[in-house]
Amino acid sequence: MSIITPVILSGGSGTRLWPASRAAFPKQLLRFIGDRTLLQATLDRLSPGPDGLFGPAAILTNVAHAAETRLQIAGFDPQPVLILEPFGRNTAACAAVAAIWAIGRGDPEGLVLLAPSDHHIPDPLPFRRAAAAAVDAARSGRLVTIGIKPAHPETGYGYIRMGGPLGEIFEAAEFVEKPDLETAKAYLADGRYYWNGGYFLFRADRMLEEMARLQPDILQAARAALAAAASSPGTIALDAAAFEACPSDSIDYAIMEKTDRIAMAPLDTAWNDLGSWAAIWEASQKDASGNALFGDVLVLDANDCLVRTDGPQVTVIETRDLVVIVERGAVLVAPKDKVQKVKAIVEALRRAGRQDLI
Amino acid sequence: MSIITPVILSGGSGTRLWPASRAAFPKQLLRFIGDRTLLQATLDRLSPGPDGLFGPAAILTNVAHAAETRLQIAGFDPQPVLILEPFGRNTAACAAVAAIWAIGRGDPEGLVLLAPSDHHIPDPLPFRRAAAAAVDAARSGRLVTIGIKPAHPETGYGYIRMGGPLGEIFEAAEFVEKPDLETAKAYLADGRYYWNGGYFLFRADRMLEEMARLQPDILQAARAALAAAASSPGTIALDAAAFEACPSDSIDYAIMEKTDRIAMAPLDTAWNDLGSWAAIWEASQKDASGNALFGDVLVLDANDCLVRTDGPQVTVIETRDLVVIVERGAVLVAPKDKVQKVKAIVEALRRAGRQDLI
Secondary structure (H helix, E strand, O other), X not given: OOOEEEEEEEOOOOOOOOOOOOOOOOHHHOOOOOXXXXXXXXXXXXXXXXXXXXXXXXXXXXXHHHHHHHHHHOOOOOOOEEEEEOOOOHHHHHHHHHHHHHHHOOOOOXXXXXXXXXXXXXXXXXXXXXXXXXXXXXXXXXXXXXXXXXXXXXXXXXXXXXXXXXXXXXXXXXXXXXXXXXXXXXXXXXXXXXXXXXXXXXXXXXXXHHHXXXXXXXXXXXXXXXXXXXXXXXXXXXXXXXXXXXXXXXXXXXXHOXXXXXXXXXXXXXXXXXXXXXXXXXXXXXXXXXXXXXXXXXXXOOEOOEEXXXXXXXXXXXXXXXXXXXXXXXXXXXXXXXXXXXXXXXXXXXXXXXXXXX | OOOEEEEEEEOOOOOOOOOOOOOOOOHHHOOOOOOOOHHHHHHHHOOOOOOOOEOOOEEEEEHHHHXXXXXXXXXXXXXXXXXXXXXXXXXXXXHHHHHHHHHXXXXXXXXXXXXXOOOEOOOHHHHHHHHHHOHHHHHOOOEEEEXXXXXXOOOOOOEEEEEEEEOOEEEEEEEEOOOOHHHHHHHHHHOOEEEEXXXXXXXXXXXXXXXXXXXXXXXXXXXXXXXXXXXXXXXXXXXXXXXXXXXXXXXXXXXHOOOOOEEEEEEOOXXXXXXXXXXXXXXOOOOOOOOEEEOOEEEEOOEOOEEEEOOOEEEEEOOEOEEEEEEXXXXXXXXXXXXXXXHHHHHHHHHOOOHHHO
């Protein structure tokens, strides 16, 4: 029998990779590196494998993305189960739904790994080793997070401070908020601070104990949404009326920062959350001039650019550190260090009623 | 009776405004400023008008552009005559064809104005006044060029040095080649140097005299191409076999620099040959941030940019002096001061066999 049931969080609708990502095609359903979508690459990484570490997965996703998700998972064996949300209620609700669903399958002490669907991890092995190392602590009742060894003083992530050893892994001394740059540099120098990548391994019954203690409203709404769910083979559609009552909170705030039976499995590997076009450039293969080019692209004396097109030919002349994205009938041109403003663009398009573009 | 017959040179197939301009859609058949194509704006400028200065025009164009040209002139009354070239033989051949054709209409002493079809002149009146001022000198047998008062030390044009007064206009002391920047600055300071914009006014019989004396081969080939032309109402298609024998030379080299009965009518007006995307930006209306935006464009903190799209939405974030052109399924991104490299791009696409893009 497999050891861990992966529950993949595929509910994101990020706007930072516009114009590739759209309401109907969120980031996790798109290809950025290689020929697999991020969701497919996540399923690959969490495949059963010869070590029997992971069992059949569930995917928590918005009902609006069910059809595209089914297409993308058609080739996987075993088939992941789809748990469809009528709308997002953040990750604490996902943890509750995942735990209740796992227990319903008959193994209350079974382990669940909550895992984001939209990260890039070139080598799956260190990740699998980190998860395997966390199994004993999770079985003993710890809520275990996988902490990612920081590669730079990032201000966009929360951090976990590593505590003393705990078998193969470590105590998690504390969860800390996104730091300013000074603090991030200090964390990097300190060596005990790891990025919180949003991976959580736990025994299903333990998560429900903590939910009952700390977030009874979330637990109750999740139970009701699953109890009234419309099910068909391979698909569970949460009941909208019941789920609507669920408070929206992240698992970090709702549980991890409030409980003391936590642990951290360190992961030292190339990891990229592909959180912006600059991150996509970082993670991409580049030519000798530092350009990452995808599609029908011609560059002349350009350096360190990211150029992607899904059809129209694109020519870029003598620029540096520029991002040019041509996707789904829209074109984005921005300096690599200004791509965080894409969020504001999507907001402006929304205000302008440009549903055709968002 | 009208005084001047305009013969509009519409044979260009410039590549400097790629990806808007293509083999099938040369610059003069496109809209850059306002809602008229450059050819239409040229015909507007040379319309008969209340002063009766200009008679019905002829348009010299490549046979490949006949259909699009006919569409664009459909609204003009009187209808211009189309003289179709099977291939280009440069402007000396055009001058010969224009003069022979004009004489064939029954008025050997009639005046012909050779005029490019792809310049931007916002105000037609100074141009018409310059042409009117040149009429007496042209009637007296001078080959008159319209010299454009330089607005900056341009190195991309030939110049004409103004001589002494000649009635309402001036002697043309000499035609000089494209200067280097030092020389161009000296010309500008000198005040007697005018840009050679390629406008020539002459009596048809005088042009043929000069042709017979200086370029008998061009004259003979032009005569033969017109004599064997296939004519239909409003259209004269030059005979390809005869025209093929015509030497290819510019009217400047072939005639104007070799004859001494020349004159220059000065023209002091806003004039732009739209010879690059930077020139298009110069000539365009701009917003308060210096951006010239055409089509479905959104800019955020951008300055002095030119952005054009014929369909796809384009967003430009925080850049300066950038050109972004999205036309006919291709995208160009280049700094405004590097747009001359577009020529090299078109050449590279040609070598790569990308007929779909050129």
